[in-house]
Amino acid sequence: MRGTIENTGNPAGKVPSGVWILGFVSLLMDVSSEMVHGLLPMFLITTLGASAFAVGLIEGLAESTALLIKILSGAWSDYLGRRKGLALLGYTLGALSKPLFAVAPTVGFVLVARLVDRAGKGMRGAPRDALIADMTPPQVRGAAFGLRQALDTVGAFLGPLLAVGLMLLWADNFRAVFRVAIIPGMLAVALLLFGVHEPKSHHPSERVHPLSHASLKRMSPSFWWVVGIGSVFTLARFSEAFLVLRAQQGGIPIALVPLVMVAMNLIYSASAYPFGRLSDRISHTKLLALGLIVLIAADLVLARSNHWGLVLAGVALWGVHMGITQGLLATMVADTAPADLRGTAYGFFNLMSGIAMLVASAVAGLLWDRLGAASTFHAGAVFCILALIGLGMRSVAKPSAA
Numbered sequence: 001m002r003g004t005i006e007n008t009g010n011p012a013g014k015v016p017s018g019v020w021i022l023g024f025v026s027l028l029m030d031v032s033s034e035m036v037h038g039l040l041p042m043f044l045i046t047t048l049g050a051s052a053f054a055v056g057l058i059e060g061l062a063e064s065t066a067l068l069i070k071i072l073s074g075a076w077s078d079y080l081g082r083r084k085g086l087a088l089l090g091y092t093l094g095a096l097s098k099p100l101f102a103v104a105p106t107v108g109f110v111l112v113a114r115l116v117d118r119a120g121k122g123m124r125g126a127p128r129d130a131l132i133a134d135m136t137p138p139q140v141r142g143a144a145f146g147l148r149q150a151l152d153t154v155g156a157f158l159g160p161l162l163a164v165g166l167m168l169l170w171a172d173n174f175r176a177v178f179r180v181a182i183i184p185g186m187l188a189v190a191l192l193l194f195g196v197h198e199p200k201s202h203h204p205s206e207r208v209h210p211l212s213h214a215s216l217k218r219m220s221p222s223f224w225w226v227v228g229i230g231s232v233f234t235l236a237r238f239s240e241a242f243l244v245l246r247a248q249q250g251g252i253p254i255a256l257v258p259l260v261m262v263a264m265n266l267i268y269s270a271s272a273y274p275f276g277r278l279s280d281r282i283s284h285t286k287l288l289a290l291g292l293i294v295l296i297a298a299d300l301v302l303a304r305s306n307h308w309g310l311v312l313a314g315v316a317l318w319g320v321h322m323g324i325t326q327g328l329l330a331t332m333v334a335d336t337a338p339a340d341l342r343g344t345a346y347g348f349f350n351l352m353s354g355i356a357m358l359v360a361s362a363v364a365g366l367l368w369d370r371l372g373a374a375s376t377f378h379a380g381a382v383f384c385i386l387a388l389i390g391l392g393m394r395s396v397a398k399p400s401a402a
Contacts, residue, residue, distance in 0.1 A: 077130060
């Protein structure tokens with residue numbers, strides 16, 4: 001079968017070294033990206049004179065671009081039978097966008113830079129995850145995805161911390177910070193180029209289009225169930241921007257509000273690998289249910305009050321939920337998709353989750369504006385309960401599904 005991967009040279013119970021390297025690639029690129037993204041709205045408004053509407057439009061166009069490219073890059077990696085080249089192109093685009101932010105003279109220039117950056121993110125995600133699945137033995141796949149996610153999340157909190165420190169050191173010089181962000185981005189590209197060796201694959205001379213009807217029919221019902229439950233999880237979780245807004249409501253000083261996300265990402269990073277290892281040993285359905293229960297607790301705590309203590313408790317629970325579920329869902333995609341269609345599978349999964357995130361965030365914002373913050377988190381809890389019911393029905397209908 002085309003795309004069958006040979007996992008050679010890796011002990012059955014050990015996470016391959018390539019996964020560690022891909023994790024550090026993600027860490028470096030996240031440091032680079034978060035140094036820019038955490039400051040970009042303020043840069044647009046205070047330095048370039050953009051409106052809040054322009055900021056929202058740039059972000060909407062950028063995320064839409066990433067969504068469209070995700071499924072195409074995954075399918076293309078299946079068609080080629082190779083993953084690393086597309087992942088490398090995606091990381092290179094992300095790195096090349098950083099100098100554009102540093103020299104941007106206008107809002108339109110920033111839009112171009114943001115589109116290049118998000119195109120890179122869309123390009124690399126599905127091939128990278130498929131590459132991890134290709135090089136990892138099934139019995140440690142959960143640990144592998146948990147490890148990659150943990151290292152990625154380390155970058156997500158190191159980047160903002162570094163940006164804050166440099167802004168204080170250089171008297172709010174946005175462009176200087178953006179120039180520093182070039183360094184970890186280029187290091188990520190170099191590490192991927194020289195440090196990761198793609199497993200051998202075998203495929204016939206005649207290539208089959210991964211998005212053809214015949215190819216999609218090979219996707220099992222179990223895979224489409226994972227796509228569906230992943231989308232429901234995203235609807236229940238919505239954007240983490242609402243955690244920041246809740247913290248601001250609680251009277252946390254504006255300068256310290258970003259530390260709320262740092263705390264969430266610390267907990268997320270610390271929990272992702274242990275729960276990834278756990279997912280290799282217990283039922284996936286039971287672990288997903290635990291993640292939903294933790295998210296319900298987070299929603300109820302955040303809905304109860306905007307007191308800073310409760311906000312931090314809710315954010316901590318949110319981070320645990322992310323640690324339980326995100327690597328697990330990636331593992332479930334790998335386990336339920338044909339090996340030679342994994343790139344396409346991750347593309348579909350990421351596309352549907354991304355659409356669900358856009359819908360969930362829009363609904364959450366509407367509820368926030370019209371009914372108050374508590375209603376947003378109560379709605380999230382309701383979606384969690386619906387997802388739990390779906391998991392329960394799945395377990396009854398197919399007790400062996402893990």
